[in-house]
Amino acid sequence: MGALVGLGFGTGALLVWSAFFLPRGTRPASRRAGPVEEMLARAGMGEVSVASLYALCAVLGLSVLVVVQLVAGAWPVALAFGVISGYLPFAVLRSRVRRRQREFAEVWPEAVDNLASAVRAGLSLPDALAGLAVSGPVALRDAFAQFALDYQVTGRFGESLDRLKGRLADPVGDRMVEGLRIAREVGGGDLGRLLRNLSGYLREEARTRSELESRQAWTVNGARLAVAAPWVVLLMMAFQSELIARYATATGALVLAVGAALCFGAYWLMLRIGRLPVERRILS
Numbered sequence: 001m002g003a004l005v006g007l008g009f010g011t012g013a014l015l016v017w018s019a020f021f022l023p024r025g026t027r028p029a030s031r032r033a034g035p036v037e038e039m040l041a042r043a044g045m046g047e048v049s050v051a052s053l054y055a056l057c058a059v060l061g062l063s064v065l066v067v068v069q070l071v072a073g074a075w076p077v078a079l080a081f082g083v084i085s086g087y088l089p090f091a092v093l094r095s096r097v098r099r100r101q102r103e104f105a106e107v108w109p110e111a112v113d114n115l116a117s118a119v120r121a122g123l124s125l126p127d128a129l130a131g132l133a134v135s136g137p138v139a140l141r142d143a144f145a146q147f148a149l150d151y152q153v154t155g156r157f158g159e160s161l162d163r164l165k166g167r168l169a170d171p172v173g174d175r176m177v178e179g180l181r182i183a184r185e186v187g188g189g190d191l192g193r194l195l196r197n198l199s200g201y202l203r204e205e206a207r208t209r210s211e212l213e214s215r216q217a218w219t220v221n222g223a224r225l226a227v228a229a230p231w232v233v234l235l236m237m238a239f240q241s242e243l244i245a246r247y248a249t250a251t252g253a254l255v256l257a258v259g260a261a262l263c264f265g266a267y268w269l270m271l272r273i274g275r276l277p278v279e280r281r282i283l284s
Helices: 003-023 034-043 050-072 075-120 127-135 137-152 158-168 171-186 192-238 243-246 250-274
Strands: none
Touching: 034 050, 034 075, 050 171, 075 127, 075 137, 075 171, 075 192, 075 243, 075 250, 127 137, 127 158, 127 171, 137 158, 158 171, 171 192, 192 250, 243 250
C-alpha cells in the first residue's frame, strides 16, 4: 500500500514538474494560401494542386500552338491561340468560383435558418452543424458531412471548424464559423437571435446582388462577344493559307500584338468600370 501511494505521489510530482519546466510545443503558424490556391479553394477544387493547374495550362497551350501551326503555318497566329488556350483553365476556374459563390449566396439563409431552429430545439452546436449534412441545402451537405466526421473522430470543435472553413472557402461561411466559435467559447445566450438576424441580412444582400447582376449581365456578355469575335474570324481565316500567310511576317505579328492588347485592354477596362464589389475572405 505504501509503495502504491509513493508511486502515485511520484507520478503527480513528475506531471507538475513537466508542466512548468519542460518546453512546450508551439503551434505552427498556418501558411497563408496564395491567390491561385485561394481560387482553387473557392471553386471547390482544393484537392487540386497549383502545379497541376499550371501543367494543364502548359499542355493545353502547347497542344493548340502545335495544331494551329501545322494547320495555318503562321507562328504569330499559333502563338496567339496558344496563349489564349493556356489561359482557358484559369477562365473556367474563375467562372466556377463565381457560379459557386452565387449558389452559396442563395442557400446560406436556409442553412442559417436550419441551424437557428436546431439551436432553439436544444441541440448543441456540434450536433446542430452536423445536422446540416442531412437537413441543410444540398450544396452545403458534403462540407457539413465532413465536419461531422471530423468532430466524431477528433472531438475537437475548433479544429473541425477550421477544416469546415477551409472546405467552404466562402466569406459568409467564414463569418458564421467565427461567430459560432466565439459562441462556443464564451457562451451564446443570444445565438438564436444572432442567427436570425444573419439570415435576414443574407437574404436582403442576395436579393440586391441578384438584381445588380441581372442588370450588369448584358454589359458583360457584350464585352465578351466583342473580344471573342475578332479571334473567331482569325481562326476561320487560319484554314485559308493565302490569307493567313500575311500574318507570318513581322508586320503581321505586330498587327496581332496590337490587336490583342487593344482587345484585352478594352475588355479589362469595361469589366473594371462595371464590376460589382466582391466580398473578400478576411477571416480565412
